[in-house]
Amino acid sequence: MLTTKQLKEIKELQEICEKGEPFQLKLNWDMLQSREANEINDFFHYEDGKLVGFLGLYGFGNKVEVCGMVAPSWRRKGIFTKLYLDAAEILKERGVQEILFNAPAKSESAKLFLKTIPCSYAFSEYQMKWEERELREQKDVTLRLANDDDFETIIQLDVQCFGFEDADAHDYNIRISRNNSEQFYIIEAEGHSVGKMRVDHQDGEAWIYGFAVFPGYQGKGIGRKALTNVLIEEHKKGFPIFLEVEATNANALGLYESCSFKAYHVQDYYKY
Known part of the structure; x- marks a missing residue:
């Protein structure tokens, strides 16, 4: 440590x-x-x-x-x-x-x-900042703080959405759960736990990480509504809001841009 x-x-x-x-x-x-x-x-x-x-x-x-x-x-x-x-x-x-x-x-x-x-360019990642605009709360999609009973759901979201192996997802989430500056949320819709995200507060800023919705619930506007509700809450607290997204992830990039996120820095990744 x-x-x-x-x-x-x-x-x-x-x-x-x-x-x-x-x-x-x-x-x-x-x-x-x-x-x-x-x-x-x-x-x-x-x-x-x-x-x-x-x-x-x-x-x-x-x-x-x-x-x-x-x-x-x-x-x-x-x-x-x-x-x-x-x-x-x-x-x-x-x-x-x-x-x-x-x-x-x-x-x-x-x-x-x-x-x-010996390395070659792999992809780029945008660091994006939310530009303030008026939003309306989406009541049919809710977020609640995750608890111990949600651990397997979180692991499966990392496996199905981010390509983790089960054991790797387990170890990774055990490790990041120790960070006291982060809040871990479960996204609920249609009576089910369908996604997750976490919000990290550092140096007066709010950063959104690990945002994922199960494939079977994608394409229904759930992610957009969950993101909208988080933006409303973090903005109320007075935080500027940031996130990161791969430039090749067209769906996520389109969602963020439509929600008024603008890229301000680019990180390049090279595969060894």
Whole structure:
């Protein structure tokens, strides 16, 4: 598990790396704050007691995403390559099936590093922000806080909608359930539990993650109504609202754009 001091150092380094740049790093703060105590996922490089390089591994089922950063004044000194080689040994031991490198689309230093390793472009992901507009509550679709009895439903949604294996979905949800900044919701419609989403509150912002509706209930407007109700509630609380979506997911992208979400940053993914 990461200490409070380590989390503070990562945040400070992120701010240094993003200052004056046209991008944001995706460091999955919900996962950084709920690391397993017996699993190595984070790699640090210090100079004179100050953190100048960081790389994190983020497991999503049978794939792992890799993202990191090096302070501008310490780049081109082999620091990130060293962090990556240390992480590669861990990934090899775990027998990870798929490795994806995350790089902000407008990060020149990230693209330079990616040219040094065997990888190819896989897809892009939009980070989107909701632009305020008037919405009307949808009473035939409701959201309630998830409880222990919903665990199997949540797992099956990850399996059927996101391609997780059962065991991976189980482990992943156990891990993220430790994050106290997140609220886990079950979507109910037609008298059944038909979907889920979670809302993470970080730095005065609300981020929507894990939004899914069972395939048999898709195409009925349930997702749009559930999203509308969440937007109303989070807006009432005064939070700016964000989410992420793959550029290739036309249905989800169309839904979000029609609900007044606008893309403001792009993250590119490269398959190792």
